[in-house]
Amino acid sequence: MSVSRRSESVRETTEETLRFARRTPGRVWWAGMEARVRGLLVVAVALSSSTAFAQVAPSSVDVLRSEHEVGRAGGRLVFALRSEPKTLNPVTAVDIPSKDVIGRLTADLIHIDRQTQRTAPALAKSWRVSPDGRHYTLELRRGLRFSDGHPFDADDVVFSFQCYLDERNGSPQRDLLIVGGKPVVVRKLDAYRVAFDLEEPYAAAERLFDTNAILPRHLLEKAQQEGRLPQVWGLGTPPAEMAGLGPFRLKSYAPGDRLVLERNPHYWKVDRAGRPLPYLDEIVFLLVPSEDAQVIRFKAGETDLISRLSAANFAVLARDPAAGQYRLEDLGPGLEYSFLFFNLNALGGGSREAVSRKQSWFSQTAFRQAVSAALDRQGMARLVYQGRGTPLATHVTPGNKLWMNGAVPPPTRSLSRARDLLARAGFSWKDGTLRDGAGVAVEFTIITNASNASRVQMASIIQDDLREFGMQAQVVPLENRALLDRVFHSHDYEAALMALTSEDVDPNSEMNVWVSSGPTHLWHLGQSRPATAWEEEIDELMHRQLVTLDARERKRLYDRVQALVAENLPLIPLVSPNVLVGAREGLGNFRPAILDPYVLWNADELFWLPSANRREAGP
C-alpha cells in the first residue's frame, strides 16, 4: 500500500527535511503555447548554426539553444555530497545525493526552470493540451543520442513511463503518474510524437514530467522484462553499461571517496553562439559526511560549490579573511518550513496510553492556538538562523511568491492571548504550573532530530517560551531514523519538531501532507475518513484545486487551505530558513535558485572564467 511505501522512502532520505515528489501548476494553455513558439525558434536556430557543432552532433539534431552567458569549455567542478548516493537508478532513487547525481546524468521531457519556476521544453520541444485538459501530445526532439551514441526516440519515452508505472519497480514517481485513480496512458504516435492520456483533468500536468528521467530502452529493456530493473544501475555499475540524456555521463566511482562524471559529447543543448554544452569537462562529487566538514573543505578551496549552508556557517564563511576566494549568496526564504506538531493519531491503549491521555489537550484547537501564540518565532529566526529566516504563519513560505496567501496575518507573539485561550478552554494555573480541568499538570516531550542543531535549538527556545506560562516541555533529541519511526510507524510521541521542503512551488506538491489520507499527513496518519470538519474541508479544497485548470481559481482554493491551516494549526508553523549558497570566484553562469538542487541545476551552463584559478580535468 502506498502509505507505507512512501514513508519507507521518506526514511531513506539522508537530509533531515523530508522531501516530496513534485507536481505543479501554472497556466496550462499559456505554457503550452509559449513552448510551441519557442520550439519553432529553436529549430530555426539549430539549422542556421549547425556547422558550429557539426563534429559533435549531426545537422539534423533539434538542439535547444540556451539564452545565457556564453562561456568557455574545459575545467572541472568539485561538489561535496553529504552522503554516498544509494543508487544511480532513476526509477528507484529517493535520497538527495542520488538525485543530485542522477539529475546531471539524465534529462526529462518537460523541465521546470529552477529560476523562473515555469515549465520549459526539454526533450519535448513542444506540447499541446486538449481543451478538456486530459490529453497531452508531446513533440520530441529529433536526432538526439544517448550518452553512449544510441539514438533516442518515442520508444524510449514509452519504455521509461512503463518502468515508472510498473508496480514491481516500486518507483516513488508512480503515485504521481496516477491521476483520477488510473495510471497515465502513454501512447507512441510516431517515432517523435507521444500522447499522454489522463483519466481526469489535472492542473499543471506538464509539471509532472519534470525529473522523470528518460531511460535508454536498448540498455534496460531486458532487465525490465525480467523484473530486475530496481537492482540495476547501482553504484558499482561499469560506466559502459549506463547511458542517459543528461549533460554528463559516469566516468568513474571510488567507493566512499568520489564519483566522477565527464562531459556527454551527445548532449542536446548549445549556447547562444551555437557551441555545444556543457562547458565543463568533469564534475567530481566528493563524499563529505557533515556540513561542518563541507564548509571546511569549501573554505580550503577543495570544493567549488556549496549549498544547504546553515546561517551560522554562512556567517563563518562571510567573515573569513579569505572571503575573496568565493562568493556567498543569500537567496531569501526557500520552500522549507519547520513546524511543531502534536500527536493526533488515533491511538489504542498499551504503551501509548500516556500519550492518548494527553491528546485531550492536543486535540483542542484552542490549546494549539495558545501554544502558537506563545512562541517567539522572531527570536528563533534571530538565534537559530542569525536573522536569515522568516517567521511563518502557514506552511507556505514567502519564498513561494505565487501561492502564498497574503491575507493571513503574520504570526505575533502574545502571552496574554495564549493565557486567554487556555483559560477559556478550562485550563488554570496553580503555583505557576498550567493544569487542565482535572488538575493534571500540562507536561509533554518534544522529539526532534539530534543531528540537526537548528532543530534542537528551536526546540530549546520553544521549551523556554512555554515554561514562561507554566507548560513543562522536555526536549528529546533523537537519531533521525528513530524519530521518523516514532512519527510514521509506532506513533509513540507527544509532540515533534520537524521540517518539510517542497520540491516545487505548486500546491500539488503538498497533496501528500494536507489530504487526510496522505502518506505525510504527519499529525494523524492513515485516516480512512477525515477526522475533523476542517480536515474534510481541506481534503475537498485540495482535490478541487487538483482538477481545476483556471489558475486564479486554484489560487483562491489554496488560499482557503492556508487560512484553515493558520486557524487550526495541525502543524504549528515556525520559521523558514533562507537558502544560503556559495561558489568559488570565477564560476560563470552561477545562478542559484530556491528550488532543489539549489546550485547544480544548470550544471550544463556553468563554466570557469579565464580569471578563475581553473581546475583541469584529471587524467
Add this chain to the structure above:
Amino acid sequence: MSARVGWPAALVVLAAVHLAALGAGFLAPYAPTEQNRTLPYAPPARLRFVDAEGMFHVRPFVYPVTEQGTVTGAYGEDRSRACPVRFLVPGAPYRFAGLLPGHVHLFGVDEPARVFLLGADGFGRDQLSRLLHGAQISLFAGLMATALSLGVGWLLGTLSGFYGRWIDAVLMRSAELFLALPWLYLLFAVRAVLPLSIPPARAFLLLVLVIGLVDWARPARLIRGLVLSARERSYVLAARGFGASDFYLIRRHIAPQTFGLLLTQAALLVPQYILAEVTLSFLGLGVSEPVPSWGNMLADLQHYHVLVSYWWMWVPGLALVPVILAYYALSEALDVRAGAASS
C-alpha cells in the same frame, strides 16, 4: 610536576572550586537557564574603571553590549551610558547548596543591561552562571560516583579476598567481565530503552549510578589483593585463633589496612569520573538542556562555527584543567605518604 605543586595548594584549589559550586546560586549573577534573545554569543564584558571621557570610577562598571547591524554576531559597546557593577543585588531565586533559598546575588548590574563576564552562549545565557551551576553537576557527579564505585569495590573486593574459594572465583570473573564490557556502547543501548524524557534530578542520579557501577571492578581487584595478604598476617591468624568472628576481623584488622588505598584511589578516580560525566554529557547521555553541566556546555563545540568563532565557549574545558591537576597532585601526595607509612 603535580607533586611539586604540593598538596596544600591542591587542597586549597579544590576547596575553593567545590565551595564555588555549592554557592553557585549566590556567586552567579543570573539563573543558568535565563535566555536573552537579543544577545546570542555576546562576548565577555570588560570590567572598566576609566570611562570613555577618561574619568576614573572607584566602582567598576561595564558598557552595555549591543548588536550592530541586522545580522546577529557583530557586537559593540554602547559607550553612551556606563552600568556600574553593584554588589549583593536581588535577582533570580536559587537554593544555596541546594538547600537554603535565596535571591541575593554577589554582583550584578541594573536592568535591563547584562553583565556577562564570560560571555553568553547561543541563547544569550550567561556563561559564568552556567559554568558555576554546571560545576555542581560535574564535580558532584564525580564525587558521588567515586563514593559509589569505591563502596561497591571495597565490599566485593574484601569479600572476595577474605573468603576466597568460590566467592573469589565468581566475583573476580564478573569483575573481569565488567572490565571487558564495551561500556560506552552499552550506555547508548541502555539510554535507548529508558523513557524518552528523564527529569534532570533523575538523569543526574542515573549518571552517577552508571559511572559508579560500571567501574567497581578496578578498585575491587586492588582491595582484594590487599585483603588477601592482610588475612595471612600473624596477628590476624592469632585473632582468628582466639575465636574472633569474620565481621570482627574485617572491621578491626582488615579494613583499616585498606583505607590508605581507598583514599589514594578516591583522589585518582574523582577526576576520571568528572571527565566521564563530561564525556557522557558531551555525547548527549547525561543531564539534558537547559540544565547546564560542563559536558553539555562543551557539546556546543561540536559545531564548527562555535569552535572557530567564540573562544569563551571553551571555558568549561579550561576550568577542568586546574581541577584535574589538583586532584592528581593530591593523589600523588597521598600515595607518597602511604608509601612512607608502609615502608
